[in-house]
Amino acid sequence: MARSQFFPISPAGTFGNAGRTSLVAPGYFDVDASVTRSFNITERQRLELRFEFFNSLNHANFQAPDNYVSDASFGQILSDVSPRILQFAIKYTF
DSSP states (O other): OOHHHHSOOOOTTSOOOOOTTSSOOOOOOOOOEEEEEEEEOSSSOEEEEEEEEESTTOOOOBOOOOOOTTSTTTTOOOOBOOOOEEEEEEEEEO
């Protein structure tokens, strides 16, 4: 079916009548985790090790569909959000 049948372009200067949830995006699921360990070297010096996981299950989360009626890719999902990211940090305080 042609997209203009479901989403006709309204005249210039007027608002459309599409409902609030007429274009639905996919859900989002994310699990972040962190492991931290601190070591006291002396009374005033400390070393902190940190390992962080973002989107640790590597679940695919997609962006919202293209919502411009005039685009050829209207209603299509063209990208996703970032994949799993691991981050390691060392912090020395004195």
